[in-house]
Amino acid sequence: xxxxxxxxxxxxRDFLATLQEGSRDAMRFLTDDxxxxxxPNRLNPHGATSDKAELQRRTGLARQIIRRQxxxxxxxxxxxxxxxxxxxxxxxxxxxxxxxxxGATMKARFAMFFExxxxxxxRVRNYDCFDPW
Numbered sequence: 001x002x003x004x005x006x007x008x009x010x011x012x013r014d015f016l017a018t019l020q021e022g023s024r025d026a027m028r029f030l031t032d033d034x035x036x037x038x039x040p041n042r043l044n045p046h047g048a049t050s051d052k053a054e055l056q057r058r059t060g061l062a063r064q065i066i067r068r069q070x071x072x073x074x075x076x077x078x079x080x081x082x083x084x085x086x087x088x089x090x091x092x093x094x095x096x097x098x099x100x101x102x103g104a105t106m107k108a109r110f111a112m113f114f115e116x117x118x119x120x121x122x123r124v125r126n127y128d129c130f131d132p133w
Contacts, residue, residue: 001078004080004081005078005079005080006078007119008078008080008081008082008083008114008116009076009078009083011029011083011116011119011120011121012076012078012083012085012112012114012116012121013073013076014029015029015030015121016071016073016085016087017071019059019069019071020069020070020071022063022068022069024059024060026059027052027055027056027059029120029121030052030055030120030121030122031052031117031118031120031121031122032052033051033052033122034051034052034055034120034121034122034123034124035049035050035051035122035123035124036049036050036051036055036123036124036125036126037049037123037124037125037126038050038126038128039125039126039127039128041108041127041128041129041130042128042130042133043128043130044128064094064095065093065094065095065097066091066092066093066094067091067092067093067094067103068091068092069089069090069091069092070089070090070091071087071088071089071110072087072088072089072090073085073086073087074086074087074088074109081115081116081117082113082114082115082116083113083114083116084111084112084113084114085110085111085112085114086109086110086111086112087109087110087112088107088108088109088110089107089108089109089110089128090105090106090107090108091105091106091107092104092105093105093106097133098133099133100133104133106130106131106133107130107131108128108129108130108131109128109129109131110126110127110128110129111126111127112124112125112126112127113125
């Protein structure tokens with residue numbers, strides 16, 4: 001992998017690690033005009049498009065719903081300012097959700113496509129596939 005590929009990959013890895021830690025600092029990895037597109041899934045059946053303010057709001061909401069979360073990277077690919085991550089995600093719930101009780105673990109498989117500009121994430125597309133619950 002070229003140095004530019006590794007740099008982009010490290011930004012995305014650091015972003016996911018910061019989200020996993022529950023840090024409020026995750027927004028520092030995003031451009032001011034970032035766009036995140038979440039394709040339809042079990043939690044969000046109509047999908048959604050979020051800007052930075054909405055991502056910050058949703059991150060704060062997640063801290064109320066999730067006690068802790070984990071991203072296990074299954075595969076990764078970087079080409080310049082584009083990074084693709086396949087990950088297994090799990091989260092311990094702080095509140096009941098669907099048939100899951102508080103304290104239960106919600107799991108999903110994520111495919112995330114990142115675009116970077118000037119070393120920051122400017123676009124993300126999420127394909128989230130949740131395990132049955």
